[in-house]
Amino acid sequence: MxxxxxxxxxxxxxxxxxxxxxxxxxxxxxxxxxxxxxxxxxxxxxxxxxxxxxxxxxxxxxxxxxxxxxxxxxxxxxxxxxxxxxxxxxxxxxxxxxxxxxxxxxxxxxxxxxxxxxxxxxxxxxxxxxxxxxxxxxxxxxxxxxxxxxxxxxxxxxxxxxxxxxxxxxxxxxxxxxxxxxxxxxxxxxxxxxxxxxxxxxxxxxxxxxxxxxxxxxxxxxxxxxxxxxxxxxxxxxxxxxxxxxxxxxxxxxxxxxxxxxxxxxxxxxxxxxxxxxxxxxxxxxxxTGADWWGVGPGAHSHVGGTRWWNVKHPAAYADRLSQGTTPAHAREVLNAADRRFERIMLELRLAQGCPATLLDDKAVRGAIDDGLIEPAPYESGRAVLTRRGRLLADAVLHTLT
Missing domain, CATH: 3.20.20.70 (Aldolase class I)
Structure with a gap:
């Protein structure tokens, strides 16, 4: 299930x-x-x-x-x-x-x-x-x-x-x-x-x-x-x-x-x-890239302005709440500044356009470049972009950089 x-x-x-x-x-x-x-x-x-x-x-x-x-x-x-x-x-x-x-x-x-x-x-x-x-x-x-x-x-x-x-x-x-x-x-x-x-x-x-x-x-x-x-x-x-x-x-x-x-x-x-x-x-x-979205449906997740919530899972419970005019949301969390920074790095680092260098520790990035995990040229232009090897090890790279 x-x-x-x-x-x-x-x-x-x-x-x-x-x-x-x-x-x-x-x-x-x-x-x-x-x-x-x-x-x-x-x-x-x-x-x-x-x-x-x-x-x-x-x-x-x-x-x-x-x-x-x-x-x-x-x-x-x-x-x-x-x-x-x-x-x-x-x-x-x-x-x-x-x-x-x-x-x-x-x-x-x-x-x-x-x-x-x-x-x-x-x-x-x-x-x-x-x-x-x-x-x-x-x-x-x-x-x-x-x-x-x-x-x-x-x-x-x-x-x-x-x-x-x-x-x-x-x-x-x-x-x-x-x-x-x-x-x-x-x-x-x-x-x-x-x-x-x-x-x-x-x-x-x-x-x-x-x-x-x-x-x-x-x-x-x-x-x-x-x-x-x-x-x-x-x-x-x-x-x-x-x-x-x-x-x-x-x-x-x-x-x-x-x-x-x-x-x-x-x-x-x-x-x-x-x-x-x-x-x-x-x-x-x-x-x-940090946009806002509303998730409709059982178990759907939403995000608006740093607040994230998720709906009840079962379609019957979902329908029942809406029929009563109440939110189908099960629970929510408000992300603090540190959470939002970490999530931004985690998500944008997955992209070919990379993540802004200003979000990262320069020494850690330089070490990742030496290890063949981050492309050197984009970093000098202000973006941290994973190499192909870095993509294979993306989770480990993320924790190294944060």
Whole structure:
């Protein structure tokens, strides 16, 4: 089942924020994340806050979900007041958002536009499983105003997909990408996972080559994490599967960076490669550069002006709170100056543009340069940028520099 929510401070019933959180509101970019917590089946590696039909229970349903999410969007407008907040990006994640009809997703988007207004050229993304859409679906989705789709491809090898308990066949991905491009979508991402038990270097190369053959303008590649409480973790614990090997993971990352770069996709964040700056995921860039966003849906996280909060997890509890006119927030925390500085370094150091040198201790950075972890030339120009080796050791570099 999904992981538990963190503890935090209580949230007022009306969802009001601490006084300082609204300072500067509207001066920073603003975005919406919308969580759709439904899946047909639960993949063995997944610990996201999602629910199959048998797990959902009474009090919540797919049919009523769009209306419930719209209630929270209207609450967001009340909490944030009448400050002009054009929405730069909207990202619909899950779960499997495309289990909802395109018109329901469109109504949620229309509510964001009605309450806040979409900025000109706003990026509007939904995640999708390849088997959850067809040509008609993506055409209708484009008509609702979506501009970008991120498909969970994960692998092109059937035995790897089987370990992950993914239900699509490898040949499905190029077909849905073709439909998506034909529907007029501006940007298409393919998500890949490396390090699955039983995967070889050749399997990984094959998956990358299959992804590139579909000609997306963006690829995300993530190392498999064996999350406690998942079926995959239980299989590893019982000795049925071998846990991911750190050295193999590093080799797979290097293979990805070399192959993707050779095909014109260049890293702009440790796990993300894009054909050009326009193809980079603007929504995720807002996360990584300290913007404000409101997270709609069960378990969704939000951040405004240094205050972070997270919603109750279960869709029934979420719907019940909103039906009573109270916030669905479970708890919150107010970040102090030291927390915000650390998070800024942690997030911006992951980017190809790097982190401002003024945030870092010069002696520590010089040592990291000597160790081949930080690029020397950008640092002399005021930015700390990880080398390829530094990307492999990013967590360790972060702790060295902070």
């Amino acid at each position: 999904p992981s538990t929510l963190p503890d935090g401070d209580p949230v007022p019933a009306d969802g009001s924020l601490p006084a300082g959180a609204l300072d500067g509101l509207g001066e920073r970019p603003f975005a919406f994340y919308v969580h759709v917590p439904f899946c047909v089946t639960r993949c063995g590696y997944c610990d996201f806050n999602t629910y199959t039909a048998t797990e959902l229970g009474p009090g919540a349903s797919r049919d009523s979900y769009a209306d419930t999410a719209i209630s929270e969007i209207r609450m967001a407008r009340r909490v944030l007041g009448d400050v002009d907040l054009p929405v730069e990006t909207v990202f619909v994640g899950g779960g499997t958002p495309t289990l909802l009809p395109p018109e329901d997703l469109g109504r949620v988007l229309a509510a964001v536009d009605a309450e806040f207004g979409l900025a000109p050229g706003a990026e509007v993304t939904t995640e999708a499983n390849p088997e959850s859409v067809d040509e008609r679906y993506v055409t209708r989705l484009r008509e609702q105003g979506f501009t970008r789709i991120s498909y969970g491809m994960q692998s092109a090898r059937e035995h790897v997909l089987a370990v992950l308990e993914r239900t699509h066949t490898p040949g499905r991905v190029p077909q849905v990408v073709e439909w998506t491009r034909k529907a007029g979508f501006e940007h298409i991402n393919l998500d890949l996972i490396y390090g699955t038990p039983g995967e070889t270097d050749d399997d990984w190369r094959g998956s990358l080559e299959a992804a590139l053959a579909a000609e997306p303008d963006h690829v995300s590649a993530y190392a498999l994490i064996v999350e406690e409480g998942t079926r995959l973790a239980a299989q590893v614990k019982r000795g049925e599967l071998t846990p991911p090997d750190d050295d193999a993971m590093a080799d797979r990352y290097l293979i990805a960076d070399e192959l993707l770069s050779a095909h014109g996709l260049h890293w702009y964040e440790i796990s993300n490669w894009a054909a050009d700056p326009r193809a980079a995921c603007r929504h995720n860039m807002l996360y990584w």
